[in-house]
Amino acid sequence: MTKNDHLKIIHVCQYYNEGYGYQENLLPRYQAKLGHKVMVITSDRMSYFSGGKDPKIVGSGEFEDNGIRILRLPIKTELKGRFVVFNNxxxxxxxxxxxxxxxxxxxxxxxKTVCKYKKKNPSTFLVADNHADLDNSARNPLWRLSYYRIYSTFRLKKCINYIDLVFGVTPARCYFAENELGIPHDLIRLLPVGADEFTVKEHLEKKDFLDNNYNNINNKLKVVTGGKWSEGKGLKELISAVQDLNVELQIFGKLDDSYTKNIIEQAPNNVTFLGWQDRIGTLRLLASADVAVWPKLHTTLVEDAIATKTPLILRYQGNTSHHIRENGVYLFTGTSIEIRQILDILSNSENLINKMKENSKKQLDLLSYKRIAKESIEYYYDKSAKTTHEVFMNDPLCNPSNRDFHKLS
Structure with a gap:
C-alpha cells in the first residue's frame, strides 16, 4: 500500500470507557481524522475504576463513540481489572x-489471538503497546519475578515473531517492555499517550470561554490539580505548601478514602474542592489555571494540561521524564517545602509563568495526538524510529540510569 491509501485499523483493548479521554478513546479518533477506517474491539464492560469495586457491564453489541465504530464482545472470563478472555x-x-x-x-x-491472525495473514501490520511499569504493575518483587520476568516473558516469546513493533507509552514503559518482559530493544518505540488538542480547540478556544477566563482576577497564582485522590498521592503535601501563600488552589476529582476527605475538610481558605468533573469541565479548569501540579504520580491529566498549554509542576520519574522542557518545573522530593518554594517563586514572577506558557506550545507540538496518530501510521510503512522517539529517548532526562527514574512513589 502507498502512503496515500486509507488503512483499515482495528484496536483491541480489554475495557472501554465511553466518553472518556484515555488513549483507547483518542488515538483511534485521531487516526480516523487522518482518513483511515478505524474500529475498536473491546469487552462488554468498562474499567473497574470507572465503576468502583465491580466492573460496569454495559452489554455486547456495536455503537459509535466520537464517530468511531465500537464493537463490544461478550467474554468467557476475566482476571479482575487486568484482562478478559473474549468470545469470538x-x-x-x-x-x-x-x-x-x-x-x-x-x-x-x-x-495470542491477534498473533494467530497475523501468522495466517502475514501482510497485516501488528503492534502492541505497553502501559505497565515498576510503579503500576510490578511493585512486589516476587510478583515482578514470577508473573512478568518468568510467566509473561515465556508467553511473549511465542508471540514476538509475529509482532512488528511494541510501543511504550512513556519512556519508563519502553524500558519495562525490554527489561521485564524481554522484548528485543530494536522492536521498541516510544509512542506516548498524547494531548487532545482538537477537543480543546472545539470546546475551549471560543470567545465565550476566553471572555470568562478568570486568570489572575484576584492577583493570585491559580493552581489546579485533580484525579482520584487517596493517601500517598501528595494531596497533603500540596495543601500544606499553599498555606498563607498568594495562591488559589483548586482541586477536582474523587476522594477515595477518609484520609483525603479529612485533609480537604481541614484545608485553608485558599483551597477549594470542586468535586468530580466531566471531560470538558476538566479541560476548562486546566485551561484557566496558571499552573497544574501533581506532586507524586503520573496521570493522564498531565497530557490534558499539555493540551491546554498549561505549565506543569511534576514529580520527576520515568513516566514524566518527557513532559517538561522549560514548560514547568520538576519536583525531586515532593515534600511540602519543595512545592512551597516553587509556588512562592512563581507567584511573584509573572514573566516566568508567561515564559513557561510560551514553551508549553512546543511541548504540545511534540506530544499532540495529531502527531502521535500520524507517527502511528508512518510506522506501518517504515518501522524506523520517528521524531517523538528520537527526541525523547535520546534526551538525558529520559535516561533510565538517572536517580529517581525508576523510583517507586
Whole structure:
C-alpha cells in the first residue's frame, strides 16, 4: 500500500470507557481524522475504576463513540481489572480483514489471538503497546519475578515473531517492555499517550470561554490539580505548601478514602474542592489555571494540561521524564517545602509563568495526538524510529540510569 491509501485499523483493548479521554478513546479518533477506517474491539464492560469495586457491564453489541465504530464482545472470563478472555475475537478479525491491528497491552490472552491472525495473514501490520511499569504493575518483587520476568516473558516469546513493533507509552514503559518482559530493544518505540488538542480547540478556544477566563482576577497564582485522590498521592503535601501563600488552589476529582476527605475538610481558605468533573469541565479548569501540579504520580491529566498549554509542576520519574522542557518545573522530593518554594517563586514572577506558557506550545507540538496518530501510521510503512522517539529517548532526562527514574512513589 502507498502512503496515500486509507488503512483499515482495528484496536483491541480489554475495557472501554465511553466518553472518556484515555488513549483507547483518542488515538483511534485521531487516526480516523487522518482518513483511515478505524474500529475498536473491546469487552462488554468498562474499567473497574470507572465503576468502583465491580466492573460496569454495559452489554455486547456495536455503537459509535466520537464517530468511531465500537464493537463490544461478550467474554468467557476475566482476571479482575487486568484482562478478559473474549468470545469470538478471532472470527471477528477474519470477518473484518484489517490492514493494521493495534493491540493495547502485552500480557492479556488476546495477544495470542491477534498473533494467530497475523501468522495466517502475514501482510497485516501488528503492534502492541505497553502501559505497565515498576510503579503500576510490578511493585512486589516476587510478583515482578514470577508473573512478568518468568510467566509473561515465556508467553511473549511465542508471540514476538509475529509482532512488528511494541510501543511504550512513556519512556519508563519502553524500558519495562525490554527489561521485564524481554522484548528485543530494536522492536521498541516510544509512542506516548498524547494531548487532545482538537477537543480543546472545539470546546475551549471560543470567545465565550476566553471572555470568562478568570486568570489572575484576584492577583493570585491559580493552581489546579485533580484525579482520584487517596493517601500517598501528595494531596497533603500540596495543601500544606499553599498555606498563607498568594495562591488559589483548586482541586477536582474523587476522594477515595477518609484520609483525603479529612485533609480537604481541614484545608485553608485558599483551597477549594470542586468535586468530580466531566471531560470538558476538566479541560476548562486546566485551561484557566496558571499552573497544574501533581506532586507524586503520573496521570493522564498531565497530557490534558499539555493540551491546554498549561505549565506543569511534576514529580520527576520515568513516566514524566518527557513532559517538561522549560514548560514547568520538576519536583525531586515532593515534600511540602519543595512545592512551597516553587509556588512562592512563581507567584511573584509573572514573566516566568508567561515564559513557561510560551514553551508549553512546543511541548504540545511534540506530544499532540495529531502527531502521535500520524507517527502511528508512518510506522506501518517504515518501522524506523520517528521524531517523538528520537527526541525523547535520546534526551538525558529520559535516561533510565538517572536517580529517581525508576523510583517507586
Amino acid at each position: 475475537l478471532y472470527d471477528i478479525l477474519k470477518r473484518e480483514k484489517p490492514d493494521y491491528i493495534f493491540h493495547h497491552g502485552l500480557i492479556s490472552p488476546s495477544i
